[in-house]
Amino acid sequence: MSVISKRSQSGHGLWNRIETTDHIKESEARYWSRDILKKLNYLHYNIDIAHRNLNPDSLLLIGSTCVFCDLGCAVRVPHSIGGDGKRIYEKLSLDKTPDIMDKAYFPYAPPEIFYNMTETYDMFAVDLWSFGISILNMLLGSIPFESPPNQNYYDQYVDRLSIRMRVARELGLVSDAALDFMHRLLYTNPGNRLTADQALERDWICSDDGYVHQSS
Numbered sequence: 001m002s003v004i005s006k007r008s009q010s011g012h013g014l015w016n017r018i019e020t021t022d023h024i025k026e027s028e029a030r031y032w033s034r035d036i037l038k039k040l041n042y043l044h045y046n047i048d049i050a051h052r053n054l055n056p057d058s059l060l061l062i063g064s065t066c067v068f069c070d071l072g073c074a075v076r077v078p079h080s081i082g083g084d085g086k087r088i089y090e091k092l093s094l095d096k097t098p099d100i101m102d103k104a105y106f107p108y109a110p111p112e113i114f115y116n117m118t119e120t121y122d123m124f125a126v127d128l129w130s131f132g133i134s135i136l137n138m139l140l141g142s143i144p145f146e147s148p149p150n151q152n153y154y155d156q157y158v159d160r161l162s163i164r165m166r167v168a169r170e171l172g173l174v175s176d177a178a179l180d181f182m183h184r185l186l187y188t189n190p191g192n193r194l195t196a197d198q199a200l201e202r203d204w205i206c207s208d209d210g211y212v213h214q215s216s
Helices: 014-019 026-046 111-115 123-140 151-171 176-185
Strands: 059-062 065-068 079-081 087-089
Touching (some): 026 123, 123 176
Antiparallel strands (some): 079 087
């Protein structure tokens, strides 16, 4: 499985694809989301790695596949085995996580990191929040707004997420299934977010709309 690349290449990132159009049509956005999610699930549960810098600029589009790049902040997440035989992953500190005060990362940073920088985190849940914002970016053409990264603006940013999705629903810009999928990735409580394997089972991801990607 082609999962990672050392660096993004100018003109070939998901961000470049978003910039070339008003927004990515839902069928294409689902195609890329499914591909990204399969690889994120592989990183999390096959090799125990959290990306921790997931955003459209760190997702390289090569032909009909998406490759993760810019893995300088990736970390292996230790785990133990519970009595039921399932893995129990450790929460980790912010060490080596992108500086959330960096404008490039700020819009994709989840609330638990922004408000509690001295705590430990479920790094897989961090990736799922960033993935959710990336889907919103694809479907609506932009993040809610860009602003100086500080706590007051972040409060407004999170509020604007809900407003933006509500308006999208009212105007019929995206399907209810897509909005429901994003909502389940963007819970402020990380424990309520979908995991990568759970997300792969959701209706929006599993739906077959007949879309076939044509490589340029």
